[in-house]
Amino acid sequence: MTNSNVKTARYWQTLLAGLWRENPTLRLLLGMCPTLAVTAAVKPALTMGCCVIFVLICSNIIVSLMRNLLKPHLRILMFTLTIAAFVTIADLLLKAFQPEMSETLGPYVPLIIVNCIIICRAEACASKNGLVISIIDAVGMGVGFTLTLCVLASIRELLATGAIFEIQILTLAKDGGWFVQWAAMGMPVGAFLTLGLMLGLVNIVTRKKS
Amino acid sequence: MQQSWLLIVASFCFGLLIAVTNAALSPKIRQNEINKRNRMVTILLPEAKDFILLDEPVEIKSLQGRIEKVEIYKAMSMAGECVGWSFEATGSGFADKIKLVIALDKNFESIAGINVLASNETPGFGDQIKYDYYRGQFKGAPAGELKLVTIGERGKIDSEIVAISGATISSEAVVEIVSNSVTQIKEQMRKKGIIGNDKQ
Numbered sequence: 001m002t003n004s005n006v007k008t009a010r011y012w013q014t015l016l017a018g019l020w021r022e023n024p025t026l027r028l029l030l031g032m033c034p035t036l037a038v039t040a041a042v043k044p045a046l047t048m049g050c051c052v053i054f055v056l057i058c059s060n061i062i063v064s065l066m067r068n069l070l071k072p073h074l075r076i077l078m079f080t081l082t083i084a085a086f087v088t089i090a091d092l093l094l095k096a097f098q099p100e101m102s103e104t105l106g107p108y109v110p111l112i113i114v115n116c117i118i119i120c121r122a123e124a125c126a127s128k129n130g131l132v133i134s135i136i137d138a139v140g141m142g143v144g145f146t147l148t149l150c151v152l153a154s155i156r157e158l159l160a161t162g163a164i165f166e167i168q169i170l171t172l173a174k175d176g177g178w179f180v181q182w183a184a185m186g187m188p189v190g191a192f193l194t195l196g197l198m199l200g201l202v203n204i205v206t207r208k209k210s
Numbered sequence: 211m212q213q214s215w216l217l218i219v220a221s222f223c224f225g226l227l228i229a230v231t232n233a234a235l236s237p238k239i240r241q242n243e244i245n246k247r248n249r250m251v252t253i254l255l256p257e258a259k260d261f262i263l264l265d266e267p268v269e270i271k272s273l274q275g276r277i278e279k280v281e282i283y284k285a286m287s288m289a290g291e292c293v294g295w296s297f298e299a300t301g302s303g304f305a306d307k308i309k310l311v312i313a314l315d316k317n318f319e320s321i322a323g324i325n326v327l328a329s330n331e332t333p334g335f336g337d338q339i340k341y342d343y344y345r346g347q348f349k350g351a352p353a354g355e356l357k358l359v360t361i362g363e364r365g366k367i368d369s370e371i372v373a374i375s376g377a378t379i380s381s382e383a384v385v386e387i388v389s390n391s392v393t394q395i396k397e398q399m400r401k402k403g404i405i406g407n408d409k410q
Contacts, residue, residue, distance in 0.1 A: 081221060088231075096239050
């Protein structure tokens with residue numbers, strides 16, 4: 001195998017790791033707070049996912065660029081500083097261009113600062129790897145997180161309101177259909193139930209055959 | 211003290227970055243807030259075209275006993291006449307704060323309507339405070355003390371507000387926020403002579 005082929009293979013591996021093998025939500029169980037809190041509907045889940053992708057890419061770039069300057073005792077401090085700066089910018093952007101979404105998400109946007117996925121990627125990947133790998137890792141992890149959130153939110157929104165992305169799919173009983181809204185799915189209990197079932201399913205699929 | 215300079219430089223750079231973003235976006239954010247409030251008030255006071263902030267400060271004692279400043283807006287019609295008043299009021303709901311926008315008629319005699327700006331009540335139960343069947347009861351209700359009842363007729367417009375079944379705390383919270391703010395503001399507006407003392 002030539003050198004460039006090895007490189008490309010590594011890029012693909014990094015990208016795919018975030019999507020499935022090391023999916024932050026389903027395999028690493030990181031970032032559970034937004035996963036449970038903002039997945040009552042697909043729209044806020046998607047917005048949250050996009051914010052995390054933005055912060056993840058920006059913080060990975062900065063951390064990767066200054067990785068040679070970092071001393072162990074200042075490491076976490078610098079990570080937090082970087083993440084906090086970009087989360088604040090994401091929050092301001094959301095308030096300016098998506099005011100309704102910003103209100104729906106409420107405190108969960110500033111709370112991205114303490115989202116373990118971002119600090120985990122800064123520590124585990126960006127502070128040890130070059131710029132390109134760090135960006136690919138951020139995209140993989142971010143998209144993996146967003147997709148998981150969207151799947152979870154689709155299930156919950158469909159069961160709670162009969163709609164996905166606010167588009168009515170199941171006809172409600174009051175409109176002559178058969179579907180009765182399951183309000184519990186829109187509440188925290190629905191998030192725990194759905195996430196638990198999803199995690200169980202993923203564990204069955206990935207179980208090593210002994 | 212190794213590498214402290216990095217921290218100082220980074221803090222400065224990030225601070226600058228946030229300051230620039232904030233400076234660029236804050237007019238738009240402020241405008242979004244004003245637009246949202248105006249949109250909500252225009253639903254409650256359809257004749258209103260323009261809103262003027264009242265210069266004189268009005269302070270009310272909140273339900274938790276804090277003194278809060280209230281911004282009161284005078285709603286003006288196309289012809290430049292006062293068609294009503296509006297302000298925002300906040301209080302504790304079942305799960306989180308409830309923020310309401312309240313509109314009154316021009317004499318502060320009756321409530322022109324209320325709307326929920328922000329709330330986090332239980333979906334399917336408490337969040338019905340946003341629904342017309344509950345909110346509609348405030349439309350035309352007298353601007354004074356309101357009372358929450360569990361059994362009654364929602365269609366009848368008076369000072370009795372019928373609670374949402376299964377969400378008495380949320381219903382009660384809204385009634386308390388409205389009663390508390392409306393009575394205090396009305397009294398102060400009368401004292402200042404902004405609205406008339408006697409019915410005309």
